[in-house]
Amino acid sequence: MIAARVAGALLGMIFLTAPAAAHHTGVYTPKDNAITENFKQVKFSAQAGKFDVALRLYDAGPLRAEMQARATALPEGLEARTRAALLARDAAEAERGLATFFVALARDLALEADRQLAAGAAPAAVGPRFLEAIWRYYNLADFVIGQRDARASVAMRLAYDDAETLARPASGAPDAARLRASFGRLAQILANVIQTTTPFVRRDS
Amino acid sequence: MRRVAWLVVLAAVAVAGGLVTAPALSQSKVVKIGDLGSKVGVFEGYGKYQTMGMQLAVEELNAKGGVLGHKVEIVSEDDETKPAPAVRKAEKLILQDDVKLLVGAVSSGATMAVMDVTKKHKTIHWNSVSCAEFMRTTKFHKYYFSNQPDSRMQANGLAKYIADKMGKKVYIFYTDYAMGQSDGRQFKTALEKVGGEVVGVAGAPLDTKDFSPWFGAINQSNPDVLFLAFAGTDSLRLMTQLHSFGMTKKYKLAGIDCFLLQQDLPAIAEPMEGFVQLNHFSPHNPDKNMQAYNERFRKKFGTDANIAAGSYDAVMFWAAAAEKAKSFDSDKVAEAHEGMCRDNTHIGRQCIRKEDHQVVMDMHLYQVKGGKNLPIARITGNDSIGEPMVGKDPVEGFSWEIKKKN
Numbered sequence: 001m002i003a004a005r006v007a008g009a010l011l012g013m014i015f016l017t018a019p020a021a022a023h024h025t026g027v028y029t030p031k032d033n034a035i036t037e038n039f040k041q042v043k044f045s046a047q048a049g050k051f052d053v054a055l056r057l058y059d060a061g062p063l064r065a066e067m068q069a070r071a072t073a074l075p076e077g078l079e080a081r082t083r084a085a086l087l088a089r090d091a092a093e094a095e096r097g098l099a100t101f102f103v104a105l106a107r108d109l110a111l112e113a114d115r116q117l118a119a120g121a122a123p124a125a126v127g128p129r130f131l132e133a134i135w136r137y138y139n140l141a142d143f144v145i146g147q148r149d150a151r152a153s154v155a156m157r158l159a160y161d162d163a164e165t166l167a168r169p170a171s172g173a174p175d176a177a178r179l180r181a182s183f184g185r186l187a188q189i190l191a192n193v194i195q196t197t198t199p200f201v202r203r204d205s
Numbered sequence: 206m207r208r209v210a211w212l213v214v215l216a217a218v219a220v221a222g223g224l225v226t227a228p229a230l231s232q233s234k235v236v237k238i239g240d241l242g243s244k245v246g247v248f249e250g251y252g253k254y255q256t257m258g259m260q261l262a263v264e265e266l267n268a269k270g271g272v273l274g275h276k277v278e279i280v281s282e283d284d285e286t287k288p289a290p291a292v293r294k295a296e297k298l299i300l301q302d303d304v305k306l307l308v309g310a311v312s313s314g315a316t317m318a319v320m321d322v323t324k325k326h327k328t329i330h331w332n333s334v335s336c337a338e339f340m341r342t343t344k345f346h347k348y349y350f351s352n353q354p355d356s357r358m359q360a361n362g363l364a365k366y367i368a369d370k371m372g373k374k375v376y377i378f379y380t381d382y383a384m385g386q387s388d389g390r391q392f393k394t395a396l397e398k399v400g401g402e403v404v405g406v407a408g409a410p411l412d413t414k415d416f417s418p419w420f421g422a423i424n425q426s427n428p429d430v431l432f433l434a435f436a437g438t439d440s441l442r443l444m445t446q447l448h449s450f451g452m453t454k455k456y457k458l459a460g461i462d463c464f465l466l467q468q469d470l471p472a473i474a475e476p477m478e479g480f481v482q483l484n485h486f487s488p489h490n491p492d493k494n495m496q497a498y499n500e501r502f503r504k505k506f507g508t509d510a511n512i513a514a515g516s517y518d519a520v521m522f523w524a525a526a527a528e529k530a531k532s533f534d535s536d537k538v539a540e541a542h543e544g545m546c547r548d549n550t551h552i553g554r555q556c557i558r559k560e561d562h563q564v565v566m567d568m569h570l571y572q573v574k575g576g577k578n579l580p581i582a583r584i585t586g587n588d589s590i591g592e593p594m595v596g597k598d599p600v601e602g603f604s605w606e607i608k609k610k611n
Contacts, residue, residue: 029246040283047256048281120330142252143249143250146469153472155472157441
């Protein structure tokens with residue numbers, strides 16, 4: 001009996017990392033894609049002081065290619081300055097550059113979700129899919145953001161938590177108007193994060 | 206194509222090599238130790254600092270000749286804060302990298318899953334961050350050690366202080382899933398043991414966004430103290446709502462150290478003003494041991510240390526035990542750990558209790574003032590550790606029933 005209770009409790013503790021509870025504690029981590037995987041390789045190499053490896057992984061990987069492809073939507077010079085930081089063996093500065101990139105990716109996803117909802121896409125499909133994608137990128141930037149602006153980090157996590165609730169209501173379909181407003185709030189917070197935390201010259205867009 | 210293959214090899218080397226510290230010695234013999242935890246994401250604040258604590262220890266050890274004449278190297282792995290990857294990475298560290306010590310993980314779910322791996326492969330395993338109550342009770346094995354105060358230790362230390370100094374009547378408000386239930390019941394058990402009275406208990410279901418429906422019941426029971434067992438965004442939301450209802454000023458507030466991520470405190474400083482927590486490290490503590498540790502940490506990394514400071518001591522304990530055992534053999538090293546004490550750690554003296562391998566150490570109670578955790582009392586290790594309960598359910602016979610006092 002005791003063993004069964006303890007086993008149940010253990011399962012409960014482990015369940016903490018499943019999505020239902022995990023968002024509340026910030027533990028939830030979506031699966032990597034090629035960009036986030038490349039980011040982790042670069043980050044861990046730089047943290048290990050292996051900047052030559054980090055630079056090669058960065059130069060040849062999908063992370064840099066994506067930064068270059070999206071250059072017009074990013075703070076001006078972001079990619080070049082991130083690369084320069086790796087060359088200068090400045091892991092913290094390189095991480096800041098990459099965090100800014102991920103925040104920009106997350107912002108663009110929030111804007112795209114809003115656009116699709118406005119065009120009449122089903123909120124039950126759009127909401128969870130875009131939120132998963134937003135968290136995949138933002139999760140990787142949160143620690144760096146929080147170190148520079150704790151309020152922005154907290155505001156983002158609370159807004160994300162709200163959006164999650166709206167996207168997966170206990171009953172019925174998600175309310176499209178409220179979900180749109182929620183994505184709009186996420187986009188605004190992320191845009192502010194880029195404005196206030198990036199040391200780079202900003203591009204008006 | 207050859208270029209791609211070459212890059213794949215480089216990537217594998219980078220990941221397998223992990224965060225290997227720069228060589229400080231010219232020794233040819235190397236012993237590897239594993240560092241497992243949340244290296245990216247919201248919990249990076251703990252996983253990254255665990256790595257840094259280990260790096261500081263390894264640098265100091267290697268500067269003095271390493272361990273048993275071996276240069277120590279760290280292999281770091283990211284467990285994605287999930288049990289399944291944590292198990293995979295732990296097996297990789299043990300079977301592929303041949304680490305003689307594994308430190309980690311950060312989340313209790315991942316740590317408990319890794320305990321099965323370290324037990325199976327007889328690997329010395331130190332936990333310096335996770336605080337579930339089961340690791341030194343039902344999940345315990347002979348290769349496992351911890352210098353992180355678990356929820357029972359925190360509840361014991363907090364309950365005594367609350368009953369003595371803050372008020373005997375306490376309302377327990379918890380988040381109604383495993384973590385909140387665990388913390389709530391540990392605290393209720395501890396408070397009733399020291400003569401405090403639980404005047405009310407409520408569990409808010411997961412996904413609660415509006416906590417105000419519970420505020421009426423809290424006010425009606427008229428507690429001196431509100432004990433809160435929540436985590437993550439729930440804590441942030443709850444504190445904001447309590448503050449807007451004037452309840453952060455009306456009641457004294459307390460909780461365990463998992464209540465709020467340390468890095469979030471400046472963002473929610475006003476609602477948290479006066480909140481009491483028990484913990485073992487704060488860079489704002491004037492204690493000479495903590496300041497000495499923090500100074501070394503700052504010198505190396507340019508930033509303050511945090512509660513992952515225990516990872517430094519974990520490596521130092523393991524190194525001392527290996528030297529004592531004159532071997533890296535895990536059975537011999539495990540036995541050498543038992544009863545071992547170290548002075549001048551970040552919290553002063555730490556001793557490993559033989560029965561459950563939990564470190565006995567003093568802890569400090571902190572109160573939030575101006576967004577910083579400032580010390581208000583010291584709790585001796587023996588007052589908080591509780592009796593050894595290896596193999597037993599730590600809350601056997603527990604009931605949420607309220608025992609009214611006149």
